[in-house]
Amino acid sequence: MTHYGVVGPKRTAHPGQDIIAMRYAWSRMLLASLALLAGAGLGCGKNLRVEQADQGEQVDVDTLLNEHLQRQPMVTVGEAYRVMLILADGDDQYTSFDQRRTALEERGAIRAEWGLEREEPIDKGSVAYMVCRIIKAPGGINYNLFGRLGVGDRRYALRELEFLGLMPSAVPYRYITGGELVDLVAKADRYMADKGHYTHEAVDLSQTLQENTDTP
């Protein structure tokens, strides 16, 4: 057998030894991969986005909705709390994350048992639950029966928003992007206006055009 530039022990004439050697090689690669994954898991237990959370609290409301969030592939809990209060009140009157968390807990929009931290990316289920509580979505049997007990609350909230046409179909544990969050609150705001949750003046374009024509 001729070897071209191969450094190492010579191959044996026994073909079975090659197969055994290949199996050991695969085992070593598998172990190395597992060790790598375990190390990565230990080192990155939480995907914290501290800088993004800081920026999300510093920018004004208009910049937050129209520029800052539109660029984010994930939304932090701090940013989501702020957007939820903007949806609920029309503006953000709070200055810190703790104030916003307390305000949302008092309204029943979040549960303390979730243990969400300010810099963590928030999932779609948690956002859906907050929106459902703020817009006073009626919900189905499972949402009202089990969701109130905390069993599958966020999952059923997401399904409720899907039913109302406010969110596209998704799994509750997936992260929500900034653009998705802005689109969601815009639709939720329209839902609240249609349901009369705040005073809203409908615009008649024909009438406006007529008034504009009449104006000298």
Place this chain on the structure above:
Amino acid sequence: MPNKLMGTFAAVIGLIAASAVLAADTQPAGSATQPVSVDEAYQARIVKLAGHVQYALPGANGEPGEWQEAKVGDQLPAGTRIRTRLRSHVVLTFGDDTVVMIDRATLASIDQFHRSADTKHIRLGLGHGAVRAGVAETTLRSDMTIETPTATLSKKGTMDFGIEYEPSTGRYRVYLARQGLVEALDHVSGRSRTLMPGQYVTEAMVRWIETALFDRTVALADVFGMTGAERLFNALSGSGLGVLEPGGGQAAGQCAGSGGGSSSSTGSGGGLGTQPGAGLAAGAIISQLTGQRVITRPEGNFGTGNGRLPRLPGNR
């Protein structure tokens, strides 16, 4: 090998281009491209405002200027960017024949607003959110388009049309509420759809007739809750074509006891284009065959599906 390298290089270039497109998605699609040679440049005017609205006028070098609070009466030239907050909207007029409402949580821009010869050109960009518009017919032709990164709305003499766009998913919805004609052009697939009043189209670019199929309410027949007479009636007259029969389906209605107004009668007969007593005879035949009385309904029975024929020869 060179082919493989070239393929890889092309893929990398494609990825870079795609990421550039995605990064630009949140910005209004159009740019301030007011043509150099225009007969007359106009300015839009804010006529109504609710909530919190800001705009940025174009700077000297074409870059957007500082954001400032909008108020009724402000004049906005081409190149202006407008953004609205939740619970907010702003209504702009473009001359005396065009009105545009920028809805809540929207970033939009006025890219062009000028007159060339006998045509008034209005071009709006939509980064995200929703825009509604209406255009009245005047002596001056109106050429208006609303552009997003994935779709363009082009109006053709219309009232109350609009577009809603979600950059996060690329979804959009173009609709025409009242009158006129609207054309939606999808940049991704290159397809276009023309909309009539009351129609809409989404990014799926499905024809309206196919969309309407899924939008209407479909009543399901409760075959287990129907009486034998009702099942027989539906079998004979449940095709929905009864209105095409002489008398506009009166005979079928009388067969089911419509128009009588009394729960005890099986049909008054004497309807337009029908033989007097025909409904009574049909009801009597059904009653004899099934042994059950035909239930009279004031609103008529127009068929809710095909039930099984009870106790008839050859029926399975």
